[in-house]
Amino acid sequence: AQSVSQHNHHVILSEAASLELGCNYSYGGTVNLFWYVQYPGQHLQLLLKYFSGDPLVKGIKGFEAEFIKSKFSFNLRKPSVQWSDTAEYFCAVTSPRGSARQLTFGSGTQLTVLP
């Protein structure tokens, strides 16, 4: 079964600091990878995704993520965070078990950006 680990449960940064949120998964086969974000009071929404090709993918609002297959990782980065980036961030990876339509989500990282 697939498992997804987000080791940072709560990250607090000041504006303009750089951000890196970790995401590691367990299944070593072909996977699709996603980062979802939930801003306060809003729905969960897709931030970025990786299916194949260039392992460095860019998403909305200046976020990017790098897929490193050898490390089973898909870390989220942003060079300079803003107060508006305060949100909860979820990594999700396709599950090889059962239906191919299932995702396994990490436990989430709460990011607080101080003005």
Place this chain on the structure above:
Amino acid sequence: NAGVTQTPKFRILKIGQSMTLQCTQDMNHNYMYWYRQDPGMGLKLIYYSVGAGITDKGEVPNGYNVSRSTTEDFPLRLELAAPSQTSVYFCASSLQGATNEKLFFGSGTQLSVL
């Protein structure tokens, strides 16, 4: 375009009561999902549907039932509420499947069972 609409937003149940969480989408999506999120945990899939009349169990289906009589609606039924079902519930939909494209989520239902 409303997207995915969930009702209610909040609900308190007594042990043993039953209720239905409603979910409607207006994007003509084939796939619909119910997830639950417990504090400090990731979203766990309860049930999903790949089209009207077709449903299947996810990772944590016990204590829940679903139906999909139309493309738009995917209600989640709790028959005998238990404290372990206290959670935040999210409904989601997608056109081609969660693993191939993005999910559209509802705003969530905060359920407490006391």
